[in-house]
Amino acid sequence: MSAEIIDGKAFAAGLRSRVGALAGAFEKATGRKAGLAVVLVGEDPASQVYVRSKGKATLEAGMESFEHRLPDDTSEADLVALVRSLNADPAVDGILVQLPLPKHIDENAVIAAIDPDKDVDGFHPVNAGRLATGLHGFVPCTPLGCIMLLKDRLGDLSGLDAVVIGRSNIVGKPMAQLLLKESCTVTIAHSRTRDLADVVRRADIVVAAVGRPQMIRGDWLKPGATVIDVGINRIMDTETAKGRLVGDVDFDSAAKVAGAITPVPGGVGPMTIAVLLRNTLVAAHRLAGVPLAKDAI
Numbered sequence: 001m002s003a004e005i006i007d008g009k010a011f012a013a014g015l016r017s018r019v020g021a022l023a024g025a026f027e028k029a030t031g032r033k034a035g036l037a038v039v040l041v042g043e044d045p046a047s048q049v050y051v052r053s054k055g056k057a058t059l060e061a062g063m064e065s066f067e068h069r070l071p072d073d074t075s076e077a078d079l080v081a082l083v084r085s086l087n088a089d090p091a092v093d094g095i096l097v098q099l100p101l102p103k104h105i106d107e108n109a110v111i112a113a114i115d116p117d118k119d120v121d122g123f124h125p126v127n128a129g130r131l132a133t134g135l136h137g138f139v140p141c142t143p144l145g146c147i148m149l150l151k152d153r154l155g156d157l158s159g160l161d162a163v164v165i166g167r168s169n170i171v172g173k174p175m176a177q178l179l180l181k182e183s184c185t186v187t188i189a190h191s192r193t194r195d196l197a198d199v200v201r202r203a204d205i206v207v208a209a210v211g212r213p214q215m216i217r218g219d220w221l222k223p224g225a226t227v228i229d230v231g232i233n234r235i236m237d238t239e240t241a242k243g244r245l246v247g248d249v250d251f252d253s254a255a256k257v258a259g260a261i262t263p264v265p266g267g268v269g270p271m272t273i274a275v276l277l278r279n280t281l282v283a284a285h286r287l288a289g290v291p292l293a294k295d296a297i
C-alpha cells in the first residue's frame, strides 16, 4: 500500500485566499482593515523566519500587520506592558507573542496578559476553558489546521479511534479536545505511555506531536490509518551531510502502511499560519460586531 499524501501547503493556500476575500469584505463593511500584532523577543533564527512569514502572509491577505521586535533582555514587565497596550489598541484585532520566549520570561504570565478576545493563538487559559466546555473561543492554530485536514480527507470523524501522541498545551491537549468534539474516541499518549506501539496500532487517526524525530514507525500503524505529523525536527542527513527537516513519524515506513499521511515539510506547518489569519479575521468580526457566517471559513 502507498499512502495518499495530504498536501497541507495546497490546502493552506486555499484557506489563505478565502480569508483574503473575506478580509476585503470586512474592510468594505467597516472602513478599516483587520489587524494582527506579532511580538518577537530575541533573535531565535527559526522564530525570526516564522514572524517574517506571518507578517508577509497578513499583508497578502489584505490585513494590517504590526510587528514588534524586542531585544533578548526585555523584561517580563515591559513585555506585559506592550501586550496591554495592544489589548487597548482598536486597530489590533489579534495579538500573538511568538514562542518560545527567552528563559527569564514566564510564558504563562505573558499569555495571561493577552485579552482572550484578541488571543488568536488560542493559548489563553480562558480560550482553553472555552474549548474544553464547548463555548466559542479561539482554538490554537496548529490543532485546528490538523482537524481541517482530517475532515477534508475523511469527512465525518464520528466514532473513529484517534490517538494523539503528545500532551502539550499548544498542540496535544487542544488536539484531543477537538477530536472529542468530532465524536472520536480519543487516547492521549505521551513519553510515559506503556506499549506505545500497541496503543498507536488501534488508531484510525494518529496525530504525532511528541517532538522526537522519526519516532513513530510504519509497523506501529493500523493499515489504512490517517497520519498527521505535527513534528518539525531538523536533523543531519548522514548521506548528504546536510541538515533536513523530518517529522515525528518515520515517513518512508509509515507511507507504506497508512491510508494517508502529511509530509514534513509541506503538511501541517503551512496550516499554522493560514489558520492564524483565519482566527484574526474571526476576531476582527467579533470585535467589530459584524456577523460572519458560521461556516464561512
Ligand SMILES: Nc1nc2c(c(=O)[nH]1)N[C@@H](CN(C=O)c1ccc(C(=O)N[C@@H](CCC(=O)O)C(=O)O)cc1)CN2
Pocket: 050, 096, 097, 098, 099, 100, 121, 141, 142, 232, 245, 264, 265, 266, 267, 268, 269, 270, 271, 272, 273
Ligand atoms: N505564538 C506561537 N508560537 C509558535 C507557534 C504558534 O502557533 N504560535 N508555532 C510554532 C512555530 N510556527 C509558528 O509560529 C510555525 C512552525 C512551522 C511552520 C511551517 O510552515 N513549517 C514548514 C517548514 C518551515 C521550514 O522550512 O523550516 C512546514 O512544515 O512545511 C509555520 C509556523 C512555534 N511557535
